[in-house]
Amino acid sequence: MKYLGILTVVIFVAIFSLSFRNETSIIDHPIIEDAYYTFSVAKNIAHGNGISADGENLTNGFQPLYTFLIVPAFAITNNDYLSVRIIFIFLVLLFTASAFLFASIIRDTFSELLKIGKKELYWISFFIYLSSTLFFKNQLNGLETGLIFFLLLAFIRYYQKIDKFNYKNIIILGVLQGLLVITRIDSVFLVIIFFIFILTKKEMAFKNRLIFALLSGLIAFIISLPWWWYNYHYFNSIMPSSGRSQFGYDFKIHRIFNILSAIAQNLVPDTYTFDRVIVGWGGIFARFGLVIFIILFLKIKLPGLIKKLSDNNRMNYRFLEILYVVTLFSIVLIFWYFLFSSASHFYHRYLCSITLIGQILTVIFISYLFVNKKIFYYSLTSLLAMALVIITVTLHSGKLMNKSQFYKYQLPLVMKYVPETEFVSASQSGTLGFFRKKVLNLDGKVNNDVLKYNKRIPEYLSLKKVKWFCDWKFFAELNLGNNPEKAGWKLIHRYGDFNLYHKSSE
Known part of the structure; x- marks a missing residue:
């Protein structure tokens, strides 16, 4: 043998x-994108922020x-x-x-x-x-x-x-x-x-x-x-x-x-x-x-x-x-x-x-x-x-296999344009939420509150006073409407498959 x-x-x-x-x-x-939801919860527990994915709100999405x-x-x-x-x-x-x-x-x-x-x-x-x-x-x-x-x-x-x-x-x-x-x-x-x-x-x-x-x-x-x-x-x-x-x-x-x-x-x-x-x-x-x-x-x-x-x-x-x-x-x-x-x-x-x-x-x-x-x-x-x-x-x-699109495109896009003091929302927020504070999850995996606003995400974002969104075009249309620009969301920049939107104050 x-x-x-x-x-x-x-x-x-x-x-x-x-x-x-x-x-x-x-x-x-x-390691895949969804693992970073778990990592975020573990990190917040370790740092004394409670059982939370964002350091502020309780979660059971793990x-x-x-x-x-x-x-x-x-x-x-x-x-x-x-x-x-x-x-x-x-x-x-x-x-x-x-x-x-x-x-x-x-x-x-x-x-x-x-x-x-x-x-x-x-x-x-x-x-x-x-x-x-x-x-x-x-x-x-x-x-x-x-x-x-x-x-x-x-x-x-x-x-x-x-x-x-x-x-x-x-x-x-x-x-x-x-x-x-x-x-x-x-x-x-x-x-x-x-x-x-x-x-x-x-x-x-x-x-x-x-x-x-x-x-x-x-x-x-x-x-x-x-x-x-x-x-x-x-x-x-x-x-x-x-x-x-x-x-x-x-x-x-x-x-x-x-x-x-x-x-x-x-x-x-x-x-x-x-x-x-x-x-x-x-x-x-x-x-x-x-x-x-x-x-x-x-x-x-x-x-x-x-x-x-x-x-x-x-x-x-x-x-x-x-x-x-x-x-x-x-x-x-x-x-x-x-x-x-x-x-x-x-x-x-x-x-x-x-x-x-x-x-x-x-x-x-x-x-x-x-x-x-x-x-x-x-x-x-x-x-x-x-x-x-x-x-x-x-x-x-680092060749042949796709690099993490979330780390390569989504995270740098947000880091460059969104002020650290402001929240940014995303459906796919695992990697983003792990490496950046003030990230609002919209698919409900680690955010129970958003589940109450099924198909009413614009209302939820308005309630939370969140004016930034960064994700694929599919999720932008799913969450912000078929035409985000008509709903008042301005496309700030596109990087890879990720679109960064900002909504001006109403």
Whole structure:
């Protein structure tokens, strides 16, 4: 396994080296615009400004556990770039820890069934997880996704190792579920599904099933209760503003496309190409075709795999059980987000649990190639490693991959023309609000007040006495009217795709 060990070290060094890019690069990809909403909240908490995105108004547009975990990055320094660097290092370590958990789960489940040594299977699994372009994107994007992967894998791993159910392991499972809920609120579906699942466990007497199910759910509820209370007490809704701003039923073709694209992409995570190739409906059909091929291949080459898991040792059976739970959780998320979330461009991130299922299929497939000494094994693993190394080199060079348009265009535009003492508004205000004070968010992700003024943004801006707006033309027309100039907004300057408007005193 020396060959694979070397590839794994190369990948880790390549990823970790991204932590030492210069200031204008460290704030860029793979960290995304929405991460800066969370960063702003964490920074304001650290600086004693309360739970706020702008330093003045309370917000609940963030995921609490991850946000509070990164508060120390802002508490130890006033240098925003250094804080982002610290957060990125934390995410790299979390990514590596997730790969460790994933590899441990696969090693102890499939080693005997695949007739492969535990050490070999561990390194194959560790390598495949760490080299995946989709895991790379989602675990290092600056959001809570990396923590979700880690905690979900910890939940699976702990359940897998249970011999007999007792109060200790039920309490720990309840704690892990509670942490998942305060990492991302949609994990409440996992708590409900697991509650029902425990009730159906025939290996226990019904009384024990009921007690354990209630205990597990109660612990998860108690851990997440402060978050539920905070939302309802201050904002009259248990749903954070980040969810409310994108909540709504709307059956449109782009949602169908994006949900199918997310499912297909997440089932074969190593084919993610940063939306450069294999895109559109062709990409969806190609990926579903690849999934079907892998499943049929494994069915032919490894017949009765699921039955063998059921009949094998306790650890394998536990893995199969928890895999069913996670799969059902994933299906619920598919319907929830398809029906009720307008943020269809983030479906692939919201459905991250499917990515784990897809990566399991990938590992089994590549492990079979290794066991049978197929030449494809070496070429495929080398290709995966090369792809991720090229991505890191690209990120170091600042070429090919798009630089953050918000940092490159929106922020300088505002800094040049808008006085520091005046508020500027924007729908996309993550990066802008992180690097500049007095920014008013208009899409509602971190601003509950604006949600009361749906389609009445000019009235809201007038009420708040905000006379500056900077965003894309689409958002200018959405917020200021189809013709902002006729409504009294003067176009001051255009930079990149961003338009800066100012409204003179009425």
